[in-house]
Amino acid sequence: MQNFIKNLAQENDFQATRLLKILRGVQTKYLHIPKDAIEQLAELLNIPRTQIQNVVEFYSFFHLQPRGQYDILISSSITDLMVGQEELVNYFAEKLGLKIGEVRADGVVSLNNTSCTGMCDQSLAGLVNGYAITKLTKSRIDEIVENVNKQLPLEQWSRDLFDVQDNIIKSDLLLNQKPTQGEAINATFARGLMETLNEVEKSGLRGRGGAGYTTAWKWKFCHEENAIQRYIVCNADEGEPGTFKDRVLLNSYADSVFEGMTVAAAIIGATQGFIYLRGEYLHLYEKLEGILQARRNANLLGKNILQHGFDFDIEICLGAGAYICGEESALIESLEGKAGIPRNRPPYPVVSGYLNKPTSVNNVETFLAAANIAIHGGEWFANLGTAKSKGTKILSISGDCAKAGIYEYPFGTTIQTILNDCGASDVLGVQVGGPSGTFIANDEFERKIAFEDLATGGSFIVFNNSRNILDIVHNFSHFFAHESCGFCTPCRVGTSLLKKQVDKIVEGHGSAGDIVALEELCQLIKNYSHCGLGQTAANPVLTTLERYPELYQSMLKKISYEPGFDLDKSLETARRMAHRDDAHAHLAQVED
Amino acid sequence: MSKTIVIDGKVIPFEDGQTIIQAATAAGVYIPHLCHNPKFTPHGSCKLCTVKVNGRNCSACTFPASEGQNITNISEELNDDREKITQMLFVEGNHFCPSCEKTGNCNLQAVAYHLGMTDNHFPHFFENREVDASHPDVMIDHNRCIFCTLCVRASQQEDGKNVFAISGRGIEKRLVVNSPSGLLRDSDLDVNDCAAHICPTGAILIKRTGYNVPIGQRIFDHAHIDTVALAAEGASHDE
Known part of the structure; x- marks a missing residue:
């Protein structure tokens, strides 16, 4: 084993930032991460053994005990x-x-x-x-x-x-484009880097991961930071349940995505890029490596790209089973070979990101859009969509519908239009934006996909009337408790408490006060958590409790809480002995 | 003219680079906290120091003070929520104050008193957690760890070692020791290390010193945590 580990570390230049990649190698070979391997790697990479232990315990795909062959x-x-x-x-x-x-x-x-x-x-x-x-x-x-x-x-x-x-069912602006290799890069340099940044700004492009930060601003801030090295990162850690559009984009539009990254790198002044690919998409790894190699061969990556005097390359980093790494600062921690724990902000990644250098992290779809905007200009993109949400959104549609798959729509499209297209009938509701998003009831289908109405990273799950909303909430609460990184108290403890509280109600053990307790807990997690995971972890409960309070009520035991004895009367002896009869010496039978 | 922020209507000066809690402490304003200690890099994980900055919740220990901030530190809402966050810490671990050597010297207990906490509110986890009594002079009772990382930071930043770390994900998080066996005995922790004395709860205790100070003569038996914290941490800001 010693030689295997040593070679593995050597192949990775003894870089601690490559820890996840190294551990993936160890896990594959030994079906777990042996203790001796941790000891040896700590020495070879010159990091504390506890950092390796933490990474192994943090990511779902690493194990301290052997898994099966x-x-x-x-x-x-x-x-x-x-x-x-x-x-x-x-x-x-x-x-x-x-x-x-x-x-x-x-x-x-x-x-x-x-x-x-x-x-x-x-x-x-x-x-x-x-x-x-x-x-x-x-x-x-x-x-x-x-x-x-x-x-x-x-x-x-x-x-x-x-x-x-792929299941691409409806293509629009972006999915209809098949630009030739290098087209976006050449267009960018022909127009000028800052002029292209202006086009991206004019396009109104906002981050496609769901948060919707204006892409051009992110690039501009990153560019304006005084630094020798800057980084561009493609967030392909598509972990929001119900989302799969990045999988399809990387399978069929990878060249355009890489081209978008290259354009972004030229604009912000980065020479190194990373694509953080979720571990679940291992099946895409070799294909993407092949495309990157082909691009290097065609001088679309590497030194002096297409004679524009600009160097840039892209490395693929695989995740290892942690939803939280979709959060950009957790993703950066993971890229650095650590557990994916979101950082404190400020500073923001555009100021201090990967290795504390200015870093722009953008979604796969954002890069795809940027590449096409570089070719066609900002107006081409901004012509579609709404005033606040320009262009199109690529949705991953699944659940109770005839045609699950990928659909591209201009922003502003109504839920009803989408439901008609995907062949959904007898619909109970739609989960827009995944568990961290919103549950929409069937009297809200005139609402629109847009940052100002229903924002989504792409997840769109349809439920018909045979489904039980509480089953959905139950599944989502367990998901968040499992994926909480555990850094802050409200999320670490809160998501586990929430899971228990939802279980209690769903299993029929709830009584009168439990809905109030549930809502109170939700607000606490939402308002005090460190990052977006915790801040949205209570959404499944909150959005359904708002729409279906009677459903929750119906799960409670029919009897309201009735103590079998008179609480205040039983304190009488105590009051007599203590010579007290003030307000604090009394207890109400039922709390207010 | 120096720059100022406003906390609960009081105008407080700050210097560039100061966090809200640093400015507050220097001005004699107490913001409840557990994972913060001015000697070490802020961590921002316990969330007790959450304040409203222009209406938005921020951790006072990590958020930089800046001109124009109107901050709420004391309100019924914040106090209630801080109490609930403290209750979360109580139910997550196994905290039994009456039988804990740290009682009266414990920040977790003192903050709970400060916030008026009278019960645990949430259902207990009752997790099985271990005790590591392998070290000749220092013991770890994992039942009382709140993952504030003060021992981790003290060991790195004050002792120049790396004895402690937090490992695991979510509710599975736990304090681990940097030694081949994972036991404290095999680490390079010395009883005089800052890390051995920094624990705000009774998770890390010095052996053979139990009850040297009788109950009734302990720090929080005579003073509230706000006074104690301001005296200790205000002073260290001036260093």
Whole structure:
């Protein structure tokens, strides 16, 4: 093992920033991160062993105890549950002869649940040794069990199991473009860098991850910082349950995304870029590496790109199962080889980001839009959309609809239009923006996709009237408790308390005061948490409680709380003994 | 003319680079806190020091003071919410003040009194947490750790070591020791290290000193935490 670890560290130039990549290598080879490996790496990388321990314990895909040779994870997103996830996972476990979460006694296979793997349009989905598997049915599960029991190498499994479809159903402004390689870069230099930045500003482009910060400002601030080195980062940690559009963009539009990054780098003055690819998209890694290499060969990356006197290259960094890394400062921590804990702000990443240098972190879709804006100009983009939300938005539509997949719409499109297009009927409601977004009831379908109305990073999950809203809330509360990084008290403790409180009500153990307690807890988590995860973790409860209070009430035990004795009367002896009869010596039977 | 911020209607001067809590402490204004200690890099995790800056919640220990800030530190809403955050810390760990050696010297307990906390409000987690009594002079009772990272920072920034760290995710978070065995015994912690004495709760205790100071003669038996904190931390700002 010693030599293996040493070579691995050497391949990564003994850089502590590459810790996740190194640990991925160790996990793949030894099925866990052995204690000795941690000791050796601490020495080789010159970091405390506790930093490595923390990274191993923080990310879901690293383990201190060995997993099976085939480590199977099944997505437990709400859309997976809607296709019978629970029954299928139980079936899977039974066929494999193990319990969920465990490694089979022979060490060959392990099975567990995992957060949304970004395949909601082809549920039930999962991962085998990190590689995506889709559309799981009992017969496909049988096939996998057979492969596992035969110990057939992954390469010999039917390719069909790993088939991932793009499912692009509706294209508009961006998805219709197929620019030639280098077109955006050449257009940028022909027009001038600052002139192109002006075009991006004119386009009104705002961040497509959901927060909606004006892209041109981010680039401008980053550019204006006094620094020798700056970084450009593509956030491809698409972890919001129900979102999968970045998966499709990287599968079919990667050249344009990389071109957008290159344009951004030229504008802000960065020579190094990173694409932070969520671990669940391992299946895209080799393909993307190939595209990057082809771009280097074509002088679209590397030194003196297309003779414009500008150097830039892109490195792919894989995540390891942590939703929080979609938050830009947590992502930067992760890029630095640490646990993904959001930083205190200010300073913002554009001032002090990766290695404390100015860093612009933008979404995959933002770069795609930027590349096309560099070619066609700002007006081309700004012509579509609303006054405050320019251009189009690419949605990932899943759930109860005839055609799940990718849809591109101009901002301002109504929910009803989208529901008609995707073939949804008898709709109960739509979760717009994923668990951290908003639940929309069926009397609100005239609302619009726009930053000023319903902002979304792209997640759009449709529920029909056969669904129970509390099941949805239950799933989302568990998700946030599982994904909280644990840094701040309100989120660390609060999301776990919220999970318990939701369980209590959903399981029918709630009584009169429990809804008030639930709402109070939600407000606390929302108002005091350190980052966007905590600030939105209570949204599933808050947005549904507002719309369906009677539903929550109906789950409570019909009896209101009735103590079996007279509280105030039973204090009488105490009052007599203490010679007290003031207000504080009395207790009301029922609290106000 | 020096720059100023306003806290609860009081005009308070600040210097560039100061956080809100630094400016407040220097002016004799107490903002409840647990993970903050002016000697070390601010952490911003306990969220007790949350104040309203022009209507927006910010952590006073990390947020820079700047001209034009109108800050609310004392209000019924903030006090109630700080109390609930403190209650969260109480139910997350296993805190039994009457049987804890730190009682009367404990910041968590003193802040709870300051905020008028009379119960734990939330359901208890009752997690099984361990005690590490392996070190000859110092012990860790994980039941009482609130993940404030003061020991982590003290060890790095004051002792020039790296004895402690926080590991794990979410509610699974825990204090870990930088030694091959993970035990305190095998770390390079010395009983005289700042990190051994900085714990605001009873999670890190010095052995054989229990009850040297009798209950009734302890720090918070005679003074409230606001007075104690301002005296100690105001002074260290002046250093």
